[in-house]
Amino acid sequence: MSENLPVVTLKGVSIRRGDHLLLTDFDLTVHEGDFIYITGCVGAGKSSILKSLYAEIPFAEGKAEVVGYDMMKIKRRHLPKLRRQIGIVFQDFQLLYNLTAEENLDIVLRAIGVSKKAERIKRIKEVLERVDMSNKGYKRPHELSGGEQQRIAIARALLGRPKLILADEPTGNLDQKTGFEITRLLHDAAQKDHAAVLMVTHNRALIDHFPAQELVIGCE
């Protein structure tokens, strides 16, 4: 039993995709500092869970609380505040390619209302150090390797000191060694920042190397 506070509590939820319901009567509790791999077969609904946790698709039924928000009642106007407390990392990085790494981070800090430039510069420096990219912040994504781009995406996810980090196959486009490095950074986010981290992966070698709780989503 964890003594940390719950960040995600799902009870009896399901998610509707097209004509069918996924994950019927699904329960999940995630606490601060937890690291959980989400695995399971293709099309089982792993990405859908993450999308529901950041309110891109609604939970169809049940009870769902995420970073203190009742997801069954959440209003559209509350979504920015919800998402400020969630860091999201995608397989394809999703950086803005016309901006430098630092500008990719700065735009997020501006969006979350950090108006003082000195404060933004300080925070950008901190997160770039965390992902070991201090000397490459001036580069644009196309001047960085895939692993380096993913480091910047993790730095972006850390900017708002999120309680929850959702990573959807973050190593899917990377070689094994780079994938290990990226996974280590996500484990650090759980251990050092006490964020709850949910990471979808198909990579068994990675789970064996960095053991943690595993949530297997079954197929029909």
Ligand SMILES: Nc1ncnc2c1ncn2[C@@H]1O[C@H](COP(=O)(O)OP(=O)(O)OP(=O)(O)O)[C@@H](O)[C@H]1O
């Ligand atoms: N936009 C959509 N409209 C309707 N059905 C969808 C949509 N997106 C996904 N689905 C269906 O929902 C189910 C779950 O998809 P999801 O992407 O969550 O699975 P997954 O477990 O992440 O799969 P994978 O391991 O392939 O990434 C699949 O059957 C998929 O075909």
